[in-house]
Amino acid sequence: MFQQKIKWKCVISLILFMFPIATYLYASHFETKSLSITWTDIKNPNIPESFQNVKIVQFSDTHFGPNFSHKQQKMLIDQINEINPDIVVFTGDLIDKFREYTSEKKYSQTILSQIHAPLGKYAVFGNHDRGGGGGYLYExxxxxxGFTVLVNETIKIKASNDDYITISGLDDFLLGKPKVQHTLQHLQEKDFNILLVHEPDAVDEVLEYPVDFQVSGHSHGGQVQLPFIGPIITTSLAKQYVEGMYSLKGKSKPLQLYVNRGIGTTRMPIRFWSKPELSVFLLKN
Known part of the structure; x- marks a missing residue:
């Protein structure tokens, strides 16, 4: 009986010793290299008939650097192209430390250029794109x-006929100079209006305007979450809206906000319970 107790104590001690090691190996070597693809129907009466079933792919927060190899980048772009998107949007934080990412930069650009989207590829600044020496280079x-970088501006995306939707982009809220009123004041309620902005909590300033769909990143879904608890740490301007879809009441019409968990990592090269994410939105009238 005594020997059996010692045996069980040894087993439990071994499990307690191995569990944090196994968790760290999973978080640093497996989850960071996995990819979750989230499909969501965006239903809105303002979507023109010619945009019915138009497919938008969002990726965000790649944080290219030593922890994100060119092989991973190529796999990501191949996955985007396999989805066969009509529109691709990138919501900021391309390179973790722009000034330090020197010899790798050109090849990463070549990989990005291989994304195909017949109705256009659009991007906005994130805080890492404004900081770290990227402010004058990122655009x-x-x-x-092949991306159109939207800095406090709105453009129309037109289909084969005169139908269109609008897509706006605001500068980064932490290190840039976002001009909310200047950018959004001329949006029409009758149109379907998409907004790209890196930080999701900026939506509180957007609700005054007739935006139908805001697409954001920045949060990384917390990057590390615990079951039943959620993110351990949330970052500035991604504390209220952390991941997934939110339905909000705007001043003139409802607003849907989607917060993408991002692809890469920052500060620590780990993810736990917060898989890298590609978001796919299917427009429905």
């Missing part, structure tokens, strides 16, 4: 990869 870098 040109993305445009050379």
């Amino acid at each position: 040109q870098y993305m445009e050379e990869a």
Whole structure:
């Protein structure tokens, strides 16, 4: 009986010793390299008939750097192209430390340029794109990869006929100079209006305007979550809205907000219970 107790104590001690090691290995080597693809129907009466079933793919927070290899980048772009999107949007934080990412930068740009989207590829600044030496380089870098970078501006995306939807982009709220009123004041209630902005909590300033759908990132879904508890740490301007879809009441019409968990990592190269995410939105009239 005494020997059996010692045996069980040894087994329990071994489990307690191995569990944190196994958790760390999973968080650093497996979950960071996995990918969750989330499909969501966006139903709105303002979507024109010619945009019925148009497919939008969002990716965000790639944080290219030493913890995100070119092989992973190529796999990500291949996965985006396999979805066959009509529109691709990137919601900020491309490179973790822009100034330090030197020799790798050009090849990453070549990989990004391989994304195909017949109705356009659009991007906004994130805080890592404004900081770390990227403020003067990011826009040109993305445009050379085939993206239209929206900095406090709105454009129309037109289908084969005169139908259109609008897509707006605001500058980063932490390190940039977002101009909310200037950018959104001329939006029409009758149109279907999409907004790209890196930080999701900026939505509180957006509710005054007729935006139908805000697409954001920044949060990483907390990057590390615990079951039944959720994110251990949330970052500035991603504390109220952390991941997934939120339905909000705007001043003139309802607003849907989607917060993408992002692809890469920052500060620590780990993810736990917060898988990297590609978001796919199917427009429905």
